[in-house]
Amino acid sequence: MSISTIPIMQAILSHLKGNPGSYHVPGHKMGRGLDGAMGSWLSQASRLDLTEIPGLDDLHAPEGAIREAQRLAAEAFGAQETYFLVNGSTAGNLAMILTAISPGEKLLVPRNLHKSVLNGLVLAQAQPVFYHPEVDEQFGIASGVAVETVREIVQAHPDARALLIVSPTYHGICSDLRAVAEIVHTAGMMLLVDEAHGAHFAFHEALPATAMQAGADMAVQSTHKTLGALTQASMLHVQGTRVDRTRLRKRLQLVQSTSPSYLLLASLDVARHQMQTEGHARLEQALQAVEKGAERLRAHPHLHLLQKTPGGFEVDPLKWTISVAGLGKTGSHVYEYLHAEKHLTLELSDPQNVLAVFSYADGERQVERLVQALEGIPMEGASEGFRSNEVLQARSPSEELTKSAQTKSTANSSWSSLEAKFLPHVAFEMDTESVPLQRAAGRCAGEMVIPYPPGIPLIVPGEVWTEELIAHVEALRATQVRFQGVEDSQLLEVRVLLRT
Numbered sequence: 378m379s380i381s382t383i384p385i386m387q388a389i390l391s392h393l394k395g396n397p398g399s400y401h402v403p404g405h406k407m408g409r410g411l412d413g414a415m416g417s418w419l420s421q422a423s424r425l426d427l428t429e430i431p432g433l434d435d436l437h438a439p440e441g442a443i444r445e446a447q448r449l450a451a452e453a454f455g456a457q458e459t460y461f462l463v464n465g466s467t468a469g470n471l472a473m474i475l476t477a478i479s480p481g482e483k484l485l486v487p488r489n490l491h492k493s494v495l496n497g498l499v500l501a502q503a504q505p506v507f508y509h510p511e512v513d514e515q516f517g518i519a520s521g522v523a524v525e526t527v528r529e530i531v532q533a534h535p536d537a538r539a540l541l542i543v544s545p546t547y548h549g550i551c552s553d554l555r556a557v558a559e560i561v562h563t564a565g566m567m568l569l570v571d572e573a574h575g576a577h578f579a580f581h582e583a584l585p586a587t588a589m590q591a592g593a594d595m596a597v598q599s600t601h602k603t604l605g606a607l608t609q610a611s612m613l614h615v616q617g618t619r620v621d622r623t624r625l626r627k628r629l630q631l632v633q634s635t636s637p638s639y640l641l642l643a644s645l646d647v648a649r650h651q652m653q654t655e656g657h658a659r660l661e662q663a664l665q666a667v668e669k670g671a672e673r674l675r676a677h678p679h680l681h682l683l684q685k686t687p688g689g690f691e692v693d694p695l696k697w698t699i700s701v702a703g704l705g706k707t708g709s710h711v712y713e714y715l716h717a718e719k720h721l722t723l724e725l726s727d728p729q730n731v732l733a734v735f736s737y738a739d740g741e742r743q744v745e746r747l748v749q750a751l752e753g754i755p756m757e758g759a760s761e762g763f764r765s766n767e768v769l770q771a772r773s774p775s776e777e778l779t780k781s782a783q784t785k786s787t788a789n790s791s792w793s794s795l796e797a798k799f800l801p802h803v804a805f806e807m808d809t810e811s812v813p814l815q816r817a818a819g820r821c822a823g824e825m826v827i828p829y830p831p832g833i834p835l836i837v838p839g840e841v842w843t844e845e846l847i848a849h850v851e852a853l854r855a856t857q858v859r860f861q862g863v864e865d866s867q868l869l870e871v872r873v874l875l876r877t
Contacts, residue, residue: 380449380653385646388433388442389425389639402428402636427639436461436637437630446646453649454579454598455589456614458622460629461645462597463637466573467493468629469597469613471500473569474541475628476595476621478503483537485530489519489833491571492825492862494541499802506534510546511688515681516700517729519833521552521690524560531564539567539594545574545585547725547831548732549696550686554591562592567619570596576612577603577695577737580656583664585691594619603695603736605651607644652737659737667694667735670744673752679703680751683730697733705757709856719750725831728856795840799874804839809872811864814850817842823872825862828853834862842873 399406408416408423416423429435434443443461451459462468474497478484483504486494498505508530511520522542531540540561544552554570561568570588576598578584588596596614600606615625671694674682683698701711708726715721715731724732733747798821799807809823820842825834836846850868854860860868 380453380650382445382449383643383646383650384442384445384449385434385639385643389427389643392427392430392432393424401430422640425640425643428636433639436463436633436642437635443642446642446649450612450645450649451614453653454576454612454614455587456596457616458614460613460615460625461642462611462613462633463609463641464633465601465609466491466571466597466599466611467496468632469611470494470571471497471632472613472625472628473595473597474498474501474503475631476625477539477567477569479538483534485534485537485540485566487522487541487543489543489546490541491543491573491831492827492834494571495801495825495834495837499805502800502802504800506530506537510543510552511686511690513550513683513686516548516683516698517727518548518683518698519546519550520686521546521550521688522557523688524553524556527557528560531560531566535564537566539569541569541571543571544588545572545693545696547574547833548683548698549574549693551575551585551691551693553690554586554588554593558592562619567594568592569594572596573599573611574602574696575693576600577652577656577660578693580652580737581660581664583694584660585693589614589616592617595625600645600648603734605644605648605738607641609638610641610645610648612645656737663735663737663739664694666739666741666744667697669741670748671697673748674699677752679756695735697735698730699733699751700730701754702729704754706754707856709858711754713857714754715750721747721750726856727828727858728852795836795843795846797837797840798877799839801838804837804874807838808875810875811870812873814847814868814871817871817873818844818847819877820873821877823874824864826850826860826868826871827862828858829861839874842871 403426405411405423408419411419411423427433434441436443439447447459447461451457470491470493474484478501480502481504483506484498485506485508488507488509508526510522513520527540542552542557544554558568570593572588575587578587594617597611599611601608601610671682674680680703681700684692686692701708707728708731711731712723712726715723724734804821804823812820822836822838822840822842824838826836827834835850836842854868860866864872
């Protein structure tokens with residue numbers, strides 16, 4: 378089949394041409410039974426919400442349309458094999474880890490891992506060995522991973538089975554994956570890449586290289602984040618001889634639904650087709666528009682746009698990390714202002730920054746609307762919606778924490794020197810109790826504390842709470858950051874292990 382075909386979508390449409398009667402699941406019967414409001418919004422799309430019936434193939438044993446769609450995706454994204462994921466990149470990260478690591482084995486993982494990676498460590502009963510990304514002190518965010526850091530952690534743990542890296546980061550910062558792959562492979566390890574935010578890289582030469590181009594063994598991409606697939610639809614790309622494909626397929630069956638959504642599967646197929654046929658032109662339009670907007674922001678006296686990082690890490694131009702500290706405001710306040718007053722919703726905020734995400738679907742109109750709104754934000758004191766005292770109080774602990782953290786090459790964030798007394802999978806099974814956050818110092822965490830977004834744990838089960846980390850969490854809480862992984866969503870109390 379040529380790239381112009383869309384196997385899954387075409388198989389669904391072929392089935393619908395026969396005016397089929399549905400005597401199978403799902404229970405809404407091709408939309409006929411949906412509630413009026415839901416049915417009117419979904420319209421014809423509900424007819425595509427089918428299940429494994431003759432002609433539509435089976436995700437867990439693909440022989441027809443799904444197999445062909447995955448083959449075309451592998452070709453488009455530069456992999457030897459591609460697997461469609463209907464449980465998000467979470468399923469891909471779990472499958473990668475469960476494939477590469479057996480119980481008790483070491484996995485080298487970055488401290489800015491996503492919570493799904495930690496869950497994979499628990500399920501695999503693996504021994505994590507943490508290494509640290511660089512930190513951009515101006516923006517206060519995790520940056521890329523230095524090649525020397527990778528070399529040192531690999532040399533220190535030659536018995537590790539694999540190294541996992543996050544590239545690009547949530548903020549679009551990319552590590553030198555080609556150099557990383559060479560080091561990891563020379564040591565006889567596998568390279569696993571959480572590439573959730575880089576699905577678009579393959580379709581324009583002005584964007585960073587993909588994990589597959591750099592030589593990674595496995596890479597997970599959230600096709601829904603930067604391309605046209607529906608939310609939760611992702612892909613796992615594989616190449617080379619280091620990955621046991623039979624083992625991988627078995628692990629995918631463990632972490633994927635046995636009732637995969639054909640809406641999600643079709644959207645992956647369509648997203649691939651769209652990027653192969655018009656992706657370069659669409660991305661070119663978006664990149665030109667974003668660059669014009671970036672020029673405006675670079676000229677703003679109080680807004681600072683992340684474009685270059687210490688260490689020379691490449692940054693995805695479609696991700697705008699904007700420091701708003703010069704306005705005397707927290708990122709949370711700017712986020713809320715833009716959402717409530719300008720009806721513009723950004724991707725995330727932190728005490729200092731906001732993050733805007735553009736894609737192939739954006740152009741000059743969308744960029745101009747955001748730039749105008751940013752340029753019109755009043756300085757602190759001109760709006761009652763912003764509270765300068767709160768800004769200063771919220772930022773101070775985080776700044777002091779960054780200054781005092783210890784690393785070899787750069788300031789690090791609050792998790793850089795945490796002591797782990799128990800492995801995550803051991804702590805996960807231990808009894809816990811709830812204590813006030815202020816009294817947690819010296820106690821082992823019994824739960825993850827995850828500011829969301831971006832979903833990176835500040836502390837994981839088995840690690841010891843410190844006074845510095847408590848101050849950092851309180852600062853984040855003061856800026857109305859939301860937390861996941863915790864029993865008390867207000868984070869007045871945290872779960873700690875009964876054993877110390």
